Amino acid sequence: MTCWGSPVHASDAPTLLSVALLARPGPARDRLREALAHAGARVVLEDDPNTLDLQSLRDADPGAVLIALEPAIEDALERLDPVLGSPSLTLIFDEAELAARRDGWEAQRWARHLVAKLHGHQDVLPPGSEQDQQLQPEPGLPVTPAQLHADAPLEFHLREAEDAASDVPADGLYQVPAELSEPVSLEEALAALQPVDADPVASPIPPIPASTPPAAAAVSIGDHSRWSLVEEDAVVATSTSASGPALEPERFDTERLSLVELEPEAGPDGGCPGAVLVLAGIGGPDALRRLLAALPATLTTAVLVHMRLDGGRYGNLVKQMARVSALPVLLAEDAQAVAAGQAYILPDDIGIAVRQGGLHFIADPAGIQIEALPARHSGVVLLSGADAAQVDAVLALASAGAWVAGQVGEGCYDPTAASAVVVAGQDAGEPPQLAATIAERWGVDA
Template sequence: MSRPRVVVLARPGAGRDRTEAAVQEAGAALVAVLDPCSVGVDALQSAAPDVVLVVLDPVIESALGSFDAVLADPALRVMFDDADVASKRDGWEAARWMRHLAAKLHGHADVLPVAPDPDAPQGLQQEMEALALQVAAMPSLKPAPLQAPDQGQGAVVISAGVGGPDAVRQILGGLPQDFSRAVLLHQRVAGGQYDKLVRQMQRATTLTVSLGQPGEVLVHGQVYVLPDLVDVQQSGDSLVLVATDGAARFAGLRAADTAMLLLSGADTALVDVALSLRLGGALVYGQAPDNCFDPATSKLLVARGGEARSLAEISRLLLQRWPA
């Protein structure tokens, strides 16, 4: 099998250097490293890549507009990373990222070993032991539902964290412009840079993406990035974003009209919420561990009776529930 041809789009710096090294260690052919601030689309096209890995920072985001037509080519795989995060990745975290990158570049599922290995790095053993303890410590699900009564409206909730942006882009990219539900993106962001996340996600979808604000009435076919301390509740016939003193728990959503997707790095505290919504008829899926950088929450969901599906299958099931 031939090695995938990869072009890295990034500005000079530690993030770019570490990304170059990760691509090479992952066994791909690094055919070009381009700064989109100083080269044009022709340079990217002439490299004839199979994959483009974009290392994002605010300057790169501004420069990507002229590359949009090429990056939108369905024959080209486009991946994104954050320059600041990439520059700080080292040790075990860098090794895990390289493994995840190799899985995505080569299209296989070998992201993390499925069980602790005595010869594995200490960080992996600790991670797997911690996951086992989390599963064992989870309380039994109480029959009383957390969600609102079966009245009012629902929404599509997407929760993600470390390793989640690419998965979120894939889900959003599969939704039509006239999608008939609002989408709430619960994405953990370092430093609370949610405006940056809004710009990144707008590139992935034809839906309007905005930063959700307390008091805002949800509109079908729009994506709302939820900052910290913002939740949702029913107000008459509408869903309204509200300020809260804790994490969002989505208790105001009508379960039978809701989907909750727990993607890579999602908050483990949402497993109870998701399973309770599922009891009321919601679509609830975790991201399948294949090509999932951080599958801990999906594994907890499955361990407690939920399901994990591929991103392609999740997209299909969403459109089956809410056809255009």
């Protein structure tokens, strides 16, 4: 039996969006109905997507739609897409099998996230965790700002400052000297080069032996009173000697010089040199939908998506994401070249390998191996529910030069893995913000 705790009263929360619940009859639909009741939502429609007609959904005019995903409603969602595809409509997806099994603490936790999503805030703590606002005197010194930020990560702030340093105004006339020394006058510098009679008694410098030739004892720079500046473009004539004309300088043969491509940008069969790998799990369908919807169709890299699904229904995920993505969404297959400007859904038995400078999909029972990505040309995004066991491999790829980011904010139901990379100093943001960074790094103008 699910215990929801104290219900949300209308007087305690702002006005909610009207919600339509689309799910087949069964335990999943019952649990989702309880979650909406706990959230205080106004359910304007509850129906089976297979029997619901498009006009009834349009007449209900919901502000949000909660959908229990399962293969049996795949065709129905395509039929209802003219309404579900509206940009003003908030779509919330949940796996029907997970919703049916969710009970106890897990059900309460998911309900709190649903409340936060519908109310538009980020308070997902259980009741009774509110801080006491009444100040009580306590002995001892107050906590200093330095103590409050003792464990705060600073690496990403330092990188941000380094990136902005080039935009800070500076005096272009001043050039920092390579070596700093005490200034001396020209006369002092010339006097230091003149020979000095060494006194064996008064000077610690040993005298020059008598057998040493005078020319080796001191170097004279001649009369500097007739020195002059020479124009930079002046032509100096080649001197000749008594024995004949001077030898011409050896000419450098530039006719055979050519540029050599140090690293191929793509394989001969179109393999992309790198890719952006997206890892997700619980809460991932909604986060992935928001990420792909914000990516432009002109990316110069590929997007690889790996999100474990019960039953391996990756074909359904391809169709769902193709409705919102400007990029073509395909199912990855063995021996297929990874092409730029494409989004691929990776099954559990598909991995990647580099062949002749380009990425290719291969059959691998272990699935995607993060270390197989070329770090210089790749990135990794950890969305809600990403596997925490992959964090070490992701950070190792980041240290090799890959761009890594984690999801934060509303809608991140399981932030364990994403928060780990953010605390380690990697980028952070909500899915649309991460999509903007990907477009900036791998767009046509990047």
